[in-house]
Structure formats: structure tokens, C-alpha cells
Amino acid sequence: MTKGQILVVDDEAAQREILRTILAAEGYQVEVAKSAAEALDKGGRRRFDLVLTDLRMPGADGLSLVRELSREDPPTLVIVMTGFGSLDSAEQAMKQGAFDYLTKPLERDDLLRIVGRAFERMGLIQENRLLRQQLEERYRIEGIVGSHYRMREVFDKLHKVSSSNSTVLIVGESGTGKELIARAIHRHGPRRDRPFVAVSCAAIPETLIESELFGYEKGAFTGAVSRRQGLFETADKSTLFLDEIGELNVNMQSKVLRALQEREIRRVGGHDSTKVDVRIIAATNKNLEEEVGKGRFRGDLYYRLNVVTVPLPPLRERSTDIPQLAEYFVRRACDEAGRPPMPVTTEAMRLLLQYHWPGNVRQLEAVLQRAVLLSDGQKIDYADLPIEVRFSTLPSREPGPAAHGATYRFLLPSGGIELEAVEREFILQAMESSGWVIAKAAKLLGLSYRTLQYRLEKFQISRNGGDGVGAPDEEPGETGPGPRQV
Ligand SMILES: Nc1ncnc2c1ncn2[C@@H]1O[C@H](COP(=O)(O)OP(=O)(O)OP(=O)(O)O)[C@@H](O)[C@H]1O
Ligand SMILES: [Mg+2]
Structure with a gap:
């Protein structure tokens, strides 16, 4: 076994050979170079543990070599002669x-002593790196990908806040990972052994939400044939995740506030209060402060929830995390589909990086799941990405027609495009977003009713992909040529 790899740099052949002999006899693996340039070339191709270099040499001297090598990460140790x-x-x-x-x-003895010391130091450096790596790994949270500094801030807060029982408010656009973070906080906290209870305040009809959260007594209303526990009670000694809390109506806001303040709840139709010990994590994609300002959200509840806020950045503001996330989602989708993992081509990655991801991480995940299914099994290429990602638009830098405010320009993939496919896709999207009402879609597209009708037939676009447009349509408002024809 070799003790380590040393590069000896000296312009004198005799000197090189002496050093090589001494060091090799000690079990080091030695390479030689006769100039700084040759050393850099060799060092560029593989790493040496240690470089021993003469200072005065023709061409670039040893000093420049020292400068170069100590700039590496981790730096290569250099001993000068x-x-x-x-x-x-x-x-x-x-x-x-x-x-x-x-x-x-x-x-000889000096040489071996100093070389030995260098290797000792290197051992320490490596040990430190290992420790740091282990620390980073411990610091990372399973299943949450991201190394952008804004995500590191999130991890930081997550670690600080998990060990406590404090209320946490997670804010961020849809799909940024609010629920993922909420679960991680619970999983890393003192209540991890109890089940995490989640409820979306947006998903439950207003009339049901009170009994859902607080439960009801037998006979509280028609159909309440027996007493039922609410989610606050289910989450006793655990964590209750109130998702989309911005959607609660003001009446329910008061009731939740009371539960938080008094640490007790009253079932619907009940007279007595029940003590509950619940940790609250709330999430919203609304700006609650603004909602408070507009009188739509109770200020006192907001302050109760806002003890610790974890803001999640939208994906477009941390696009440097996209490659890592993409690789993660592709690997996961391949695993699920029982396929070997495959790479994302540079071209496809470029498109992923350019897109603005209005649906954030959730959308990226969905796009890549679909891409894995569409792919040839070897790689994810740009053709496997949906049209909106392939033809993403960015605000143009050139000043556009003032009437339209921002103008947009298309980013074309270098593989070329098929204009008809683009046209078809735009028409399809317009039809979908206008509920298949031709007149509405025509307006969206800036086409006349008749032009759109013609194109629907030409591209054989219909609601179910079959023939003819499904829904009966309104009478067209205008029959003349539209303001703009494609
Ligand atoms: N940093 C991340 N690393 C890995 N996966 C992530 C990350 N962020 C989000 N995801 C994944 O993206 C999807 C959406 O995340 P999540 O449901 O937590 O978002 P959300 O903010 O609650 O969205 P919404 O507001 O729409 O409910 C999930 O499948 C989640 O696993
Ligand atoms: Mg969510």
C-alpha cells in the first residue's frame, strides 16, 4: 500500500532522481515534472497529495505553482525547495x-520529517472534511432537496424550530413545499412519535369545518347520531397542520384563535370545554398581512400564528436548485416505473432552467414524471417536455408595443420547432381555458369565430380528442374577420 502521492518539480534531472529515490524508498508514490507548466498539467489530470517544488526554474517559477495549487479546493499542500x-x-x-x-x-532526514508532517496535516484536513460532510448530511433533511441559500435558511429555521413546540407559519406560493416542510418540522420535533394531523381549510365546506376541527356532540344537528371527535382532539399531544389557513372565514378564525389561546375546544352542540395540547403549524399562499389590512383576516390570529414564519422561495427565485431537483425527481420516477435511472440532456436542462415554473416544485415534479414515461428510456430530452416548458416565454428586453405592456419572445429549442404543433397547442389551451366555448377562445386568441372554427377542424381538435367539438356553443358575437389573424 502506498503512503501517498507526491509530485516532485525540479528543472535539474539529478535532483529529481535523488528525491524520487529517497521518497520511493519510504513507500511514497512519486511522479516528477521538470517545470511548473508540466506540474500544472499533471496536477490538472489527477490530484497529488503533496507537491515538492524547486523555487527557481526557467519559465514559470515555483512561486506561481504555489499560488495555483493553494487556490484549489481543497488546496494541495506544497513544500518549496x-x-x-x-x-x-x-x-x-x-x-x-x-x-x-x-x-x-x-x-534526507529533514526531507522525510517535513514530508511526514505534511501528510499528518493532510490527514487532519481530510478528517475535518469528513466531519463537515457528516454534519452537512445530518443537517440536510431527508426528501427536501435544495442548496440555494434561501433553502439553507429554511433548513436552519427548521432545525431551530423543530425542537420546540412553538407555532409555525409557513408561507409560499403553491407547490413550493409547504406541506413537506410542515411534516419535516413535526418529524424532527418532540412529538414525532405521534401522528401528524393535516387538514386543508380550503377543501372543507364552510358549513362542515367547525365540526371537522372541533367535533360534535350527539344530536348537535340532524345526522349527528353519535358524538364525534374533531381534528384538534385527534391531534392532542401531536401536531395539527392547518393548511391554507388564509381560506378560513372570519367566524372560524375566531374559534381557532380561541382554541389557540385557551388551549381548549368545545364540540359543536356541546357545553363543556375539553383541554387539548396541540402544536399548530399553519400554511398559506396568501399574504396574510395584506389580508389583515383588508379586514379579511383577524390581526390577533395572525400574530398568534406568526411566532415563527418560514418563507419558502418560489422555484424561479432559486433556479440553481433545478438540476438537483430534476435529477431527484427523474431518479424517483424511474424507480417507481421500475426503470434504470437516466440523465437529462443539456438541451432539456436548459429549458427547465429557463422556464418560470408558476406551479413551482410540484409542477417540476409532474413534468419530469411525465417525461420519464414519454422518454425513450435512455435520456430525458427536450421533446419529452410539455409545450409550455419548451416554448417558455421571457419578457423581452426590447421595448415592445406600449399597449401590451410587456412583450414576450419565444425561446426556441435548438432542435427546431414545428409551427403547426405550436399553433395546435395554443388553440387547445385556449379552448380548455374557455370551457370549450369557441367564441371565448376566439377572443383569447384574437381570431374570428370562423377562423377558429376552421382551425379546430383542420387540427381535428375536440373536447374528447374525438371528432367534432363537444359542447354546444353560443352564437358567435361577430362573424367578420377578427382583429388579428394567425
Ligand atoms: N425542496 C423539495 N425537495 C423535494 N421535493 C419537493 C420540494 N419541495 C416540494 N417538493 C415536492 O413538490 C410537491 C409539492 O409540495 P407541497 O405539497 O409540500 O407544496 P405546497 O407548498 O403545500 O403546495 P400547495 O400550496 O399547492 O398545497 C410535493 O410532491 C413535494 O414532495
Ligand atoms: Mg399544500
């Missing part, structure tokens, strides 16, 4: 980051 008369230059080399220096003529 210098004539006895030029200690100044040795000192200079130390300032540039050299590990140590040797004076010529070299003494």
Missing part, C-alpha cells in the same frame, strides 16, 4: 500558501 542563500523567496512562498520549505542541499 530553495537555495540556502535565498530565504527571502522561501518566506514569500510561505505567504503565498506553501506548507513549508526546505533549503538545499537537502538533508
Whole structure:
């Protein structure tokens, strides 16, 4: 087994050979170079543990080598060799980051002692790196991908807040990972052994939400044939995740506030209060402060919830995380489909990076799941991405027609496009978003009713992909040519 790899740099052949012999006899693996340039070339192709270099050489001198190597991450340790008369230059080399220096003529024992010390130091550096890596791994949270600094701030807060029982408010656009973070906070906290209880305040009809949250007594209303526990009670000694809390009506806001303040709840139709010990994590994609300002959200509830806020950045503001997320989702989708993992081509990645992701991480996940199914099984290519990602638009830098405010320009994939496919897709989208009412879609597209009708037939676009447009349509408002024809 070798003790380590050393590169010896000296313009004198005899010197190189002496060093090689001594060091090799000690079990080091030695390579030689006769100039700084050759050393950099060799060092560029593989890493050495240690570089021993003469300072004065023709061409680039040893000092420049020291500068280069100490800039690497992690830096390569360099020991410089210098004539006895030029200690100044040795000192200079130390300032540039050299590990140590040797004076010529070299003494075998000195040489081995200093080399040995360099390897000891290296061991420490590596150990530190390992520790740091382990720390980072511990610091990372399973299933949450991201290394953008805004995500690191999220992880930081998550760690601080999980160990406590404090109320947390998670804010962020749809699909940014609010629920994922809420679950992680619970999983890393003192209540992790109890089930996480989640409820979406948007999904439950207003008339049901009170009994859902607080339960009801037998006979509280028609159909209440027996007493039922609410989610606050289910989450006793655990965590209750109130998702989309911005959707609660003001009446329910008061009741939730009371539950938070008094730490007790009253079932619908009941007279007595029941103590509950619930940790609340709430989430919203609304700006609650603004809602408070508009009188739509109770300020006192907002302040109760806002003890710790975790803001989640939209994906477009941390696009450097896209490659990592993409790889993660592709790997997961491949696993699920029982396929070997496959790479994302540069071209496809470029499109993923350019897109603005209004649906954030959730949308990226869905796009890649679909891409894995569509792909040839070898790679994810741009053709496997949906049209809106392939033809994403960015605000143009050139000033556009003032009437339209921002103008948009298309980013074309270098593989070329098929204009008809684009046209078809736009028409399809317009039809879908206008509920298949031709007149509405025509307006959206800036086409006349008749032009759109013609194109629907031409592209054989219909609601169910069969023939003819499904829904009966309104009478067209205008029959003349539209304001703009495609
Ligand atoms: N940082 C991330 N790393 C890995 N997966 C993520 C990340 N963020 C979100 N996801 C995934 O994206 C999807 C959406 O996340 P989640 O449901 O937590 O978002 P949300 O903010 O609650 O969205 P909504 O407001 O629409 O409910 C989930 O499948 C989740 O696993
Ligand atoms: Mg959610």
C-alpha cells in the first residue's frame, strides 16, 4: 500500500532522481515534472497529495505553482525547495500558501520529517472534511432537496424550530413545499412519535369545518347520531397542520384563535370545554398581512400564528436548485416505473432552467414524471417536455408595443420547432381555458369565430380528442374577420 502521492518539480534531472529515490524508498508514490507548466498539467489530470517544488526554474517559477495549487479546493499542500542563500523567496512562498520549505542541499532526514508532517496535516484536513460532510448530511433533511441559500435558511429555521413546540407559519406560493416542510418540522420535533394531523381549510365546506376541527356532540344537528371527535382532539399531544389557513372565514378564525389561546375546544352542540395540547403549524399562499389590512383576516390570529414564519422561495427565485431537483425527481420516477435511472440532456436542462415554473416544485415534479414515461428510456430530452416548458416565454428586453405592456419572445429549442404543433397547442389551451366555448377562445386568441372554427377542424381538435367539438356553443358575437389573424 502506498503512503501517498507526491509530485516532485525540479528543472535539474539529478535532483529529481535523488528525491524520487529517497521518497520511493519510504513507500511514497512519486511522479516528477521538470517545470511548473508540466506540474500544472499533471496536477490538472489527477490530484497529488503533496507537491515538492524547486523555487527557481526557467519559465514559470515555483512561486506561481504555489499560488495555483493553494487556490484549489481543497488546496494541495506544497513544500518549496530553495537555495540556502535565498530565504527571502522561501518566506514569500510561505505567504503565498506553501506548507513549508526546505533549503538545499537537502538533508534526507529533514526531507522525510517535513514530508511526514505534511501528510499528518493532510490527514487532519481530510478528517475535518469528513466531519463537515457528516454534519452537512445530518443537517440536510431527508426528501427536501435544495442548496440555494434561501433553502439553507429554511433548513436552519427548521432545525431551530423543530425542537420546540412553538407555532409555525409557513408561507409560499403553491407547490413550493409547504406541506413537506410542515411534516419535516413535526418529524424532527418532540412529538414525532405521534401522528401528524393535516387538514386543508380550503377543501372543507364552510358549513362542515367547525365540526371537522372541533367535533360534535350527539344530536348537535340532524345526522349527528353519535358524538364525534374533531381534528384538534385527534391531534392532542401531536401536531395539527392547518393548511391554507388564509381560506378560513372570519367566524372560524375566531374559534381557532380561541382554541389557540385557551388551549381548549368545545364540540359543536356541546357545553363543556375539553383541554387539548396541540402544536399548530399553519400554511398559506396568501399574504396574510395584506389580508389583515383588508379586514379579511383577524390581526390577533395572525400574530398568534406568526411566532415563527418560514418563507419558502418560489422555484424561479432559486433556479440553481433545478438540476438537483430534476435529477431527484427523474431518479424517483424511474424507480417507481421500475426503470434504470437516466440523465437529462443539456438541451432539456436548459429549458427547465429557463422556464418560470408558476406551479413551482410540484409542477417540476409532474413534468419530469411525465417525461420519464414519454422518454425513450435512455435520456430525458427536450421533446419529452410539455409545450409550455419548451416554448417558455421571457419578457423581452426590447421595448415592445406600449399597449401590451410587456412583450414576450419565444425561446426556441435548438432542435427546431414545428409551427403547426405550436399553433395546435395554443388553440387547445385556449379552448380548455374557455370551457370549450369557441367564441371565448376566439377572443383569447384574437381570431374570428370562423377562423377558429376552421382551425379546430383542420387540427381535428375536440373536447374528447374525438371528432367534432363537444359542447354546444353560443352564437358567435361577430362573424367578420377578427382583429388579428394567425
Ligand atoms: N425542496 C423539495 N425537495 C423535494 N421535493 C419537493 C420540494 N419541495 C416540494 N417538493 C415536492 O413538490 C410537491 C409539492 O409540495 P407541497 O405539497 O409540500 O407544496 P405546497 O407548498 O403545500 O403546495 P400547495 O400550496 O399547492 O398545497 C410535493 O410532491 C413535494 O414532495
Ligand atoms: Mg399544500
